[in-house]
Amino acid sequence: MNRSDLPKLAFFFKGFPEDVRFRRHTVPESLEIARGTMYETWYRCLQLSPYMAESLASGIWRSDEQEQTYQQFGDLRNTTFESWWLDRGYELFREKGDFKKISVQQDAAAIESGQTIVLEIPLTVSPATLKEQFDDLLRQHHPQFKRFDRWQHSSATSRLRASKLTSVSLNLYVSVYQHWIKDTSAALYEIGEQMALNPRYVVKRSDMPQDVKDKHLQMALIVSEYLGKAKNLVAHASEGRFPCTDDHEWIERATRAANWRHAE
Numbered sequence: 001m002n003r004s005d006l007p008k009l010a011f012f013f014k015g016f017p018e019d020v021r022f023r024r025h026t027v028p029e030s031l032e033i034a035r036g037t038m039y040e041t042w043y044r045c046l047q048l049s050p051y052m053a054e055s056l057a058s059g060i061w062r063s064d065e066q067e068q069t070y071q072q073f074g075d076l077r078n079t080t081f082e083s084w085w086l087d088r089g090y091e092l093f094r095e096k097g098d099f100k101k102i103s104v105q106q107d108a109a110a111i112e113s114g115q116t117i118v119l120e121i122p123l124t125v126s127p128a129t130l131k132e133q134f135d136d137l138l139r140q141h142h143p144q145f146k147r148f149d150r151w152q153h154s155s156a157t158s159r160l161r162a163s164k165l166t167s168v169s170l171n172l173y174v175s176v177y178q179h180w181i182k183d184t185s186a187a188l189y190e191i192g193e194q195m196a197l198n199p200r201y202v203v204k205r206s207d208m209p210q211d212v213k214d215k216h217l218q219m220a221l222i223v224s225e226y227l228g229k230a231k232n233l234v235a236h237a238s239e240g241r242f243p244c245t246d247d248h249e250w251i252e253r254a255t256r257a258a259n260w261r262h263a264e
Helices: 027-034 038-048 050-058 064-073 081-093 108-113 127-141 167-182 188-195 209-238 256-261
Strands: none
Touching: 027 081, 038 050, 038 064, 038 081, 038 167, 038 209, 050 064, 050 209, 064 081, 064 209, 167 188, 167 209, 188 209
C-alpha cells in the first residue's frame, strides 16, 4: 500500500508507550511509534516461526488458533515490518473507538446498572484533594482497582496480553533465537559471545583453561535461558497469544545434560 493511499483518519493503539497511547495517530505516524514495540516483536516472532513456515508449506495447521492467527496476520514471508504495518498491521491493532474520559453526566439507569459512577465535581476544592477523593472512590467501587487489565477492554482485532515482560527483553530473546536458527550447530556460548550478552563471560587471551571452560558454561546457560523463552514466545505467538513465555506443548524439552553438552 502506498502512503498516499492510506486512510486519513487517526487511531488509538493501546500497545504504544504511555506518553503517546492516549492520543490519536495517523497510520504513518503510528508506524514510527510501532517500531521497537511489542507489535513489531510479535511480527518478528511470526516471521521467524518454524510452525508457520511448516504449515504454509504443507497446508496443515497445528491448531485452529494457529490458522486464525495466520488469517489475521497474513503471509509474512518476503515482507518488512513497515510494509506489513501499513498494509495490515495498523488495522489489526487499532482500537475501534475512543478512550473513555471522565465526564459529568446524570444517568440514573447507568447508576442502577452498576457500570458507571456519576460524579459531581466541586471546583472550589484543590485538584490535589479531588485526586485523593477520586482514588478513594475507585478503591470503593471499581471491581478491578488493583488488577485492571486494559487488554480485556480492548476493541482491537488482535490484542496483546497483560505481562510484566518488556519489549526490550522480548526483542533480546527473539534476537538470540534469530542468531540460533541461522546456525543451529553453533555452540551456545558462541552465540552469547557474538551478541556480547554478558561481557563478564567473554574469553580473554589471558584466561586460564579452567577460566575459559567456566566462562563458556556461564555464557551457554544465559543463551539457553533466553533461547528457551524465545522458543515458547514464538510458539505462543503462532497461536495468537503474545507475549507469553510459559512452556508450550510444541517445544521439546532438552535434558540438563544435553544443554550442558551443547555448551562446548
